[in-house]
Amino acid sequence: MESLLLSRRDLEFLLYDWLDVEALCHAPRHADHGRETFDAALDTCERIATDLFAPHYQKADREEPRFDGTAVELIEEIGPAVRGFADAGLLAATLDYDMGGMQLPHVVASAGMAYLYAANVATAAYPVLTMGNASLLLAHGTPAQIEAFALPELQGRFLGTMCLSEPQAGSSLGDIQTRAEPDGESLLGPRYRLTGSKMWISGGDHELADTIVHLVLAKVPGADGKLPPGTRGISLFIVPRHLVDADGTVGARNDVQLAGINHKMGYRGTVNCLLAFGEGTRFRPEGRAGAIGYRVGAEGEGLAAMFHMMNEARIGVGLGATALGYTAYLHALDYARTRPQGRPLAERDPSQPQVPIIRHPDVRRMLLAQKAYVEGALAFSLYCAKLVDDASLATDDDERRRLGLLLDLLTPIAKSWPSQWCLAANDLAIQVHGGYGYTREYKVEQLYRDNRLNPIHEGAHGIQALDLLGRKVAAGGGEALALFAARVEATMVEGRATSTWCDEADALGARLARLVAVTRDLHASGDPGAMLSNATPYLEAFGHVALAWTWLGQALATSDRDDDFSRGKQQAARWFFGWELPKVDVALALLERNDGTVLSMQEAMF
Amino acid sequence: MESLLLSRRDLEFLLYDWLDVEALCHAPRHADHGRETFDAALDTCERIATDLFAPHYQKADREEPRFDGTAVELIEEIGPAVRGFADAGLLAATLDYDMGGMQLPHVVASAGMAYLYAANVATAAYPVLTMGNASLLLAHGTPAQIEAFALPELQGRFLGTMCLSEPQAGSSLGDIQTRAEPDGESLLGPRYRLTGSKMWISGGDHELADTIVHLVLAKVPGADGKLPPGTRGISLFIVPRHLVDADGTVGARNDVQLAGINHKMGYRGTVNCLLAFGEGTRFRPEGRAGAIGYRVGAEGEGLAAMFHMMNEARIGVGLGATALGYTAYLHALDYARTRPQGRPLAERDPSQPQVPIIRHPDVRRMLLAQKAYVEGALAFSLYCAKLVDDASLATDDDERRRLGLLLDLLTPIAKSWPSQWCLAANDLAIQVHGGYGYTREYKVEQLYRDNRLNPIHEGAHGIQALDLLGRKVAAGGGEALALFAARVEATMVEGRATSTWCDEADALGARLARLVAVTRDLHASGDPGAMLSNATPYLEAFGHVALAWTWLGQALATSDRDDDFSRGKQQAARWFFGWELPKVDVALALLERNDGTVLSMQEAMF
Numbered sequence A, B: 001m002e003s004l005l006l007s008r009r010d011l012e013f014l015l016y017d018w019l020d021v022e023a024l025c026h027a028p029r030h031a032d033h034g035r036e037t038f039d040a041a042l043d044t045c046e047r048i049a050t051d052l053f054a055p056h057y058q059k060a061d062r063e064e065p066r067f068d069g070t071a072v073e074l075i076e077e078i079g080p081a082v083r084g085f086a087d088a089g090l091l092a093a094t095l096d097y098d099m100g101g102m103q104l105p106h107v108v109a110s111a112g113m114a115y116l117y118a119a120n121v122a123t124a125a126y127p128v129l130t131m132g133n134a135s136l137l138l139a140h141g142t143p144a145q146i147e148a149f150a151l152p153e154l155q156g157r158f159l160g161t162m163c164l165s166e167p168q169a170g171s172s173l174g175d176i177q178t179r180a181e182p183d184g185e186s187l188l189g190p191r192y193r194l195t196g197s198k199m200w201i202s203g204g205d206h207e208l209a210d211t212i213v214h215l216v217l218a219k220v221p222g223a224d225g226k227l228p229p230g231t232r233g234i235s236l237f238i239v240p241r242h243l244v245d246a247d248g249t250v251g252a253r254n255d256v257q258l259a260g261i262n263h264k265m266g267y268r269g270t271v272n273c274l275l276a277f278g279e280g281t282r283f284r285p286e287g288r289a290g291a292i293g294y295r296v297g298a299e300g301e302g303l304a305a306m307f308h309m310m311n312e313a314r315i316g317v318g319l320g321a322t323a324l325g326y327t328a329y330l331h332a333l334d335y336a337r338t339r340p341q342g343r344p345l346a347e348r349d350p351s352q353p354q355v356p357i358i359r360h361p362d363v364r365r366m367l368l369a370q371k372a373y374v375e376g377a378l379a380f381s382l383y384c385a386k387l388v389d390d391a392s393l394a395t396d397d398d399e400r401r402r403l404g405l406l407l408d409l410l411t412p413i414a415k416s417w418p419s420q421w422c423l424a425a426n427d428l429a430i431q432v433h434g435g436y437g438y439t440r441e442y443k444v445e446q447l448y449r450d451n452r453l454n455p456i457h458e459g460a461h462g463i464q465a466l467d468l469l470g471r472k473v474a475a476g477g478g479e480a481l482a483l484f485a486a487r488v489e490a491t492m493v494e495g496r497a498t499s500t501w502c503d504e505a506d507a508l509g510a511r512l513a514r515l516v517a518v519t520r521d522l523h524a525s526g527d528p529g530a531m532l533s534n535a536t537p538y539l540e541a542f543g544h545v546a547l548a549w550t551w552l553g554q555a556l557a558t559s560d561r562d563d564d565f566s567r568g569k570q571q572a573a574r575w576f577f578g579w580e581l582p583k584v585d586v587a588l589a590l591l592e593r594n595d596g597t598v599l600s601m602q603e604a605m606f
Helices: A008-018 A021-026 A035-062 A078-087 A106-140 A143-154 A302-308 A310-338 A361-393 A397-438 A444-451 A461-496 A502-524 A528-532 A535-557 A564-592 B008-018 B021-026 B035-062 B078-087 B106-140 B143-154 B302-308 B310-338 B361-393 B397-438 B444-451 B461-496 B502-524 B528-532 B535-557 B564-592
Strands: A158-163 A179-182 A191-202 A211-219 A234-240 A242-244 A250-253 A256-261 A272-277 A291-296 B158-163 B179-182 B191-202 B211-219 B234-240 B242-244 B250-253 B256-261 B272-277 B291-296
Touching (some): A008 A021, A008 A106, A008 A361, A008 A535, A021 A035, A021 A106, A021 A361, A035 A106, A035 A444, A106 A158, A106 A211, A106 A291, A106 A302, A106 A310, A143 A234, A158 A191, A191 A211, A191 A234, A211 A302, A234 A242, A234 A302, A302 A310, A310 A361, A310 A397, A310 A444, A361 A397, A361 A535, A361 A564, A361 B461, A361 B535, A397 A535, A461 A502, A461 A535, A461 B361, A502 A535, A502 A564, A564 B564, B008 B021, B008 B035, B008 B106, B008 B361, B008 B535, B008 B564, B021 B035, B021 B106, B021 B361, B035 B078, B035 B106, B035 B444, B078 B106, B106 B143, B106 B158, B106 B211, B106 B291, B106 B302, B106 B310, B106 B361, B143 B158, B143 B234, B191 B211, B191 B234, B211 B291, B234 B242, B234 B302, B302 B310, B310 B397, B310 B444, B361 B397, B361 B535, B361 B564, B397 B461, B461 B502, B461 B528, B502 B535, B502 B564, B535 B564
Parallel strands (some): A158 A211, B179 B211
Antiparallel strands (some): A179 A191, A211 A234, A234 A291, A242 A250, A256 A272, B179 B191, B191 B272, B191 B291, B211 B234, B234 B291, B242 B250, B256 B272
């Protein structure tokens, strides 16, 4: 049976034909690599996903993490899956050889990760968080911190978390109240005692590893004993669940305690916690309350360090959303090909046998929409992942800066578009299954529930919109947007040179021009409140333009071929241009007239 | 605390100001009624919803129906809720006094039911299914069948189900395989023995009532022993869970047996069953296998009888979807008014306290969208419910026929639009709650899951589309569509006479004209397969036009007022015209060019 996780055919088309990732091997860093090693990495990921992650996908949903008063209990399949992932060396896939890594390009590692996300996103969260955590330490930690925390994470001995939100401060990180009091120096860096509550901590407490490395945002009080207001007062701390010696030896428990488990709509296999730091009720390291933490980087630069990893984390969220939509699409396709129901309209002879539902146009409409959403999202996610490689491999400083600007610009789209449209694909996958899709016997309803987290976490949809319109498109004095426009125009030029895709190229060009113009006008208006009040339709219009570009690129990359796969790509591209791209006109029109309906809606009028 | 089920202010505006339901009291049937009795009925519904239905909403989701090998176990709160509803006389609210009814207009009873749906749609399903069942028997049953089955249902002693689908036949009812063999005559009508499986039976097995009255579609074999193909061979049968004497005495179990409980994404409090008829393994009435059933109406006319109630059932589904979206909106509004987070963009001083999130434009955008969806859907649902009254009260035969045509036409919209857009409102309600909305501590994620059923059951979304474009708009040689257009035009004329709403009236007029023209062209094309291949965008475009009309009507009904409520209605109308109505242009354009992208997508290309 063909795997229903991802289409390997599509993945290979995107990586090798469309993105030409083999060209990355011209760089010395990837000189040992080639299509063979890339394929082997994909094989490994697919195998681990199939053998260790997929089998407990539904069980982990049914049997949620529980706290028995002493420890968090997870189903027994999660540990071996995480260990299998670590043992295959995948935690360090993109890292240097001398860190035990494989020096795989980020884009190839991302393609591999998509298998894990598709198989079991909740179990994948444990290694993914750990990789993000370790990467941050590699970039900002001292050698001693890397030795004591990052290396054991990369070996899978420790797992990691990111502790940003608090119950009263989610999107508004400047309002965090966790306090870090200086507590002397140590081999692991300046030491502090932390007190406060952290909310929504995925992987926050469990027994899967020797310890858990929490990366915690907190504020150091000023001379007046008060916490500095706003984001500038935030520092970053390593707060391990257990005390850890400089040589990595794990000791007694630190003063970090589970205060509650969140019971979620989906993503249930990932234990999500409220953590209490510094309560001193159960654990009192060195005899007193206060969670011991080691500062990473300079005081007040915690948020910058955390956001250093944000592009990759957000592209990762988008990729996860993509994978959840993608596997649901493949399940729906499989169901539609095998489930008999009804007859074609033109030949409604009830004495004839029923036909597979894929023969009904409305089912094909739903499948084609899913295909356009999920394959488009995968293409765009991998495009952005390759930008990470391009930027890090660029030998020219200015080129690296430009690639960084472009990546920054596209990151809100990479995060939000799949979170919105691959969720829509999940919804359609349920609909294709009819009543069966609404039951927990089929996976599609769980895939929907799991994916519903993605527009919320790692910067909610509306936050991505503010980031894109308020900061990213204006970055470099408009250079970022110009870089994007230049890439779109290059594809348009290519499209206009064909007889088949010139209309689509023109249609895309018209929207790009309006998008660029409205961006300029909005920023020229000088009223940030009014400008940003329609940021979300702006984000969504931008996203559709970017995805239309991605589809035009895929169509052009297959335009000289006539196999079924290529014709399917072209049909999906045509569908996206005919059924989806025109939707942006509504958003562009309201942005152009600076529609004030939302802004003038008063509280009392609801 | 204000109830978060529905806005009574809105309900009263719609009923009394917009629909003028008091005018129905001029009809002799409702002569005893007036605003006072209508209000009392709404009060009763709200009280029962609040006291008996809402409190176990989340518990019924957590503790699903279970089969212990002997009986289906429901949580203990469901029985008293159903009894409380019955004891208040609500099962017969719209029926004649001599049936123990209240002779309430259908539209007022519907408004009352919306409270029950909002409070606990899964528990409400038990009485709702019973009312539909009893209504069908009142219309098509013999006096003896009514006496033995319908009257006990209306008293709440028996509960009812509808048994249509089978595991291999959902949307394609012509393919049912349940067999009914003649078994003589009886006081309760022609008797049969039924064998077969019925799937998706809500309320299919439980101990809430003395018995359960199953209304079952089955086929009577021909002389050759084979079942006739297609829908024309379908007959309708009463198959009680227990044998019932003509005097209503409940006897031994009939040969109807639970074969499985479906575990659903939501709607979990409603036990949903696979039922086996005629297996003869546990129950053998009169000593042999075969479920005893009594035919209702003539042989071969079962589907027509079942569909007799379909308009009301489908408007009921739409109303339920509306209520689920509506209460979620009120919860999101309440949350947004009380949850502090962040600061306005224009005054980002981190030393100032955080503000309630309703002050952020993007949150207001989400609330305004929800308001436009749910209040629009409630208005449209009640409009259609009033058409049921208007048609049944019409003294002129031709007027009744015309009202029936209009109601038939609008029913697919009444079912599908709220199922799609109030579900979208549920999604936004989750988003407003942020991470909290993703947890089961708040109701919004359950409201989403419950509502996700509505685009599937009682005729899936795509089936509604085929019904609308394939049959309804062509009914009466185009008369149905002309009747709708005339009503829309009347509102447009009113709008054009104002300075405030003339643009909106024109915008609506332009879309209506295109919709009418494209309907004519599609039907003139003569190729039903091609015509219907884009039926779903047609349904969705039609729905948005109908809802824009509803919003224009609400705006005009408040246009001479300047209170917050009225200004809110006007703002929501403006938002719908600016942000939603233009979306139909994409669908209209693809219908006008008879877009063949879906039709030409081949199976192998996926």
